[in-house]
Amino acid sequence: MSLPHHRLAEAADQLTEQLVRLGTPEHAAWDRDYLRSDFTHLGVPAVHGAGAITLQHKGTAGTVLDRWAIDQDFWLRRSALLALLPGIRADAADLKRLSRYADAMLEEPEFFIRKAIGWVLRETIRSDHQFVTTWLESRIDRISGLTLREAVRRLHDTDRTRLTNPRPLA
Template identity: 45%
Template sequence: MTSDSRYNVQALAEAVDRDLRARGGSERAQKEKAYLKSELLHYGVSVPDTRAIVRAALRGTGLEHDEVIELARLLWAAPTSSDDSADSTELTDGGSTGNHTPVHERRAAATMVLIQSQDRLGAGDADFIEDLLREAKTWALVDPLAGDLIGPLSERDAAFDPILERWASEEDFWIRRSALLAHLVPLRQGRGDFDRFSRFAEAMLEEKEFFIRKAIGWVLRDTARTRPRPRLRLDPPACSPCLRGDTSRGRQAPLDRTA
């Protein structure tokens, strides 16, 4: 990447940040921060508005692989003193950019940059994406990274197979959830590897973690749209806790198209 290219990516990240701030609202920021139990700063921008900002920013840029990664990295990070947005002005949730705390909507935008540019990504980017998953610590960021990014990438590139196998037994439950949700979109669309999902899910059936149990139920429910009575190899009672109640708490658009 040339210095001019890096400068353009930096300018693009700053433009996205300005647009996010302009769309923000204090009431939404406070409610979302409380709902997500978030330690990040919040601008108070809706998911559809964030997605529209990213689409407009990327339109016609023709970013190459390294530029996509750099843009995502810049947006994921806390605003720096070189950013126009990092001037210590008050944010809509009562915080300030001056303390260099990451911003939720910037991280959501970084996620969308990767999703919308996934044709330039591959297994060589798995470590970078895994770092984001570990830092995210919320379904609102983990789920689109796992479902809308890792899902399609792993379906077309077998090099992800050992990565998902490792993730399925990771100590970090967000990484385990990602291994499950990577199967969601392909299975929902009538493709995918249900045997592998079943194997992963069965190994996690006894877990007490809410986000693991709900991920299993979510994938099974959506798989049922195209696959008659999808079942794990264990008896149905063993999985019944995963299917109990509403699974919507683990979703973020575009996985949940109604969001």
């Protein structure tokens, strides 16, 4: 039996607080089973738990995220992307890792992966507008409509229009 949504959110928040206090990459690895559980869709453990640990322990925690990014479970791959958000929000974005993960997942059919790529790119616009526009431009033919819509929400009107309008036929 599943817990009601609000109870799942409470449980996710409590575990996230514990993970941040423990703050080691080993605990981020332990969090793997948790991320695969019923309340993964909330994104809370990935962003606030694993993401905070990754920000504190960039080198060693990054290797855990690298394993998650290629896991068979799409929730874990999504969590690898979302765990980059605290670094992005703290102006310490790992753009190489973001690009590597998003490139590998760009053509995935899974809705939640496509949405997460757009979400992470949209957050990156705040600190590195040029990176995002260049990244999108070079992959425009491979990006799903969902990813593109999510990614361009915070772009300047001219860039958003240029990226989202169909190109004229030659």
